Amino acid sequence: MLRGTVKLFASVREAAGRSVIEWELTNGATVETLVAHLQETLPGLDERSDHMWIAVNRQYATLKTALQDGDEVALFPPVSGG
Amino acid sequence: MSHKLFEITTLPISVDEVSHRVTSPAVGAVVSFAGIVRGINNGRQVRYLEYEAFPEMAEPMLAQIAKEIKARWPVDKVAIVHRVGRQEIGETSVIIAIASGHRQGAFEAGRYAIDRIKEIVPVWKKEYFEGGEVWIEGPEKPPESEVTRSDLTE
Numbered sequence: 566m567l568r569g570t571v572k573l574f575a576s577v578r579e580a581a582g583r584s585v586i587e588w589e590l591t592n593g594a595t596v597e598t599l600v601a602h603l604q605e606t607l608p609g610l611d612e613r614s615d616h617m618w619i620a621v622n623r624q625y626a627t628l629k630t631a632l633q634d635g636d637e638v639a640l641f642p643p644v645s646g647g
Numbered sequence: 648m649s650h651k652l653f654e655i656t657t658l659p660i661s662v663d664e665v666s667h668r669v670t671s672p673a674v675g676a677v678v679s680f681a682g683i684v685r686g687i688n689n690g691r692q693v694r695y696l697e698y699e700a701f702p703e704m705a706e707p708m709l710a711q712i713a714k715e716i717k718a719r720w721p722v723d724k725v726a727i728v729h730r731v732g733r734q735e736i737g738e739t740s741v742i743i744a745i746a747s748g749h750r751q752g753a754f755e756a757g758r759y760a761i762d763r764i765k766e767i768v769p770v771w772k773k774e775y776f777e778g779g780e781v782w783i784e785g786p787e788k789p790p791e792s793e794v795t796r797s798d799l800t801e
Contacts, residue, residue, distance in 0.1 A: 572701065574699060574701055574769065574771065575699050575771035575773070575782055575784075576771075576782040576784065579782075616784075618769075618789040619789070620701075620704055620769070623701075623703055623704040623707060625767075625789060625790045627789075639701055639704065639769070641701065641769060641771070642771060642782065642784045643784045643785040643786065643789070644765065644766070644767065644768055644769055644770060644771060644785050645765070645770070645771050645772050645782075645783040645784050645785045646698070646700070646705075646729055646740075646741065646764050646765060646768050646769075646770030646771070646772070647682050647740070647741055647761060647764050647765045647770075
């Protein structure tokens with residue numbers, strides 16, 4: 566099994582109603598697996614799915630990125646700083 | 648006073664203070680940019696902005712932008728400080744200070760820095776206006792793995 570955390574920010578955090586979630590997935594899981602898993606329990610995330618940016622261990626990643634034990638995933642909307 | 652060159656802070660920020668972080672005897676020019684909370688956006692009367700960041704990722708991304716700048720222009724030091732939390736109209740949300748021996752390149756570097764902040768740094772703003780609130784979201788595509796961990800170690 567793989568275990569880690571996912572952090573949610575800004576409108577994605579509000580849609581999910583959570584800012585940090587612990588996850589546990591089987592070996593071979595990708596970010597896509599995780600997002601699908603989160604959407605089952607947090608319906609608010611569904612409508613956000615094609616509008617989320619992804620980071621794994623604070624580096625930009627994609628839905629195809631393979632997860633490893635201890636990974637910190639972050640999901641957030643397109644950035645709007647400045 | 649902080650001496651960090653790349654910082655996400657909840658405290659008010661000043662151009663003078665951030666500029667001092669990059670000055671040294673070798674420096675003949677400091678170009679600074681300040682982003683200010685604007686009171687009108689898309690025709691709406693803005694009351695205030697609330698900024699949120701992922702600081703543990705945002706600070707390394709600011710350092711990454713400085714690294715990109717140094718690869719393109721002959722600048723000495725770069726400091727970028729972004730404030731988060733509630734900010735009122737007219738307050739300063741972001742400051743970029745670029746020090747160089749001479750002015751050549753420093754202006755272009757400053758322009759590049761603010762453009763890149765809006766592309767890759769995980770900071771978001773929520774606009775509170777008369778009658779509602781809305782998250783402002785950038786139109787940009789995700790950077791994917793353009794920025795990798797190895798790029799961040801100088």
